């Protein structure tokens with residue numbers, strides 16, 4: 329959601345290397361949405377109005393961006409042929425390489441403009457500076473590494489939200505309050521890139 333990909337993904341298209349990434353991105357949104365049963369909406373800290381339990385945009389887009397990159401590499405590693413895979417036109421490479429690009433190109437240059445942020449403040453209104461897509465992807469990577477389970481969002485967090493609420497399910501999945509994570513993540517962003525990349529799976 330929130331993408332305007334009005335170009336072709338055909339094999340002769342300049343955008344062909346985005347085909348798999350867009351599919352796995354939107355697929356991730358569908359899995360999150362399918363795990364949320366309520367139709368009731370709420371006003372949120374980011375000023376948006378959405379279904380109760382959808383959670384911060386930083387995590388909905390962060391999971392979509394992270395899993396979009398993770399899934400296609402995992403499939404290839406498992407021997408599943410992936411058309412327009414991350415290595416097409418040398419646009420992707422390893423997951424670590426991709427996450428390094430996000431950090432060095434899309435996060436670090438803008439960090440001064442979003443100091444000490446609360447995750448709720450990183451949303452669609454800040455997409456040109458403090459990107460919920462890129463910061464979110466790294467926040468997701470941080471949490472998945474913390475529990476040593478790359479599937480924790482879709483296997484643990486999302487299925488628990490209906491019963492436990494977003495905050496409760498977050499604590500259950502990652503063993504940390506949302507506020508504590510926010511603080512830890514800000515500290516993580518201060519680390520050297522090589523140290524940050526250690527948490528990224530070698531795929």
Ligand SMILES: [Zn+2]
Pocket residue numbers: 329330331353357388389392
């Ligand atoms: Zn999205």
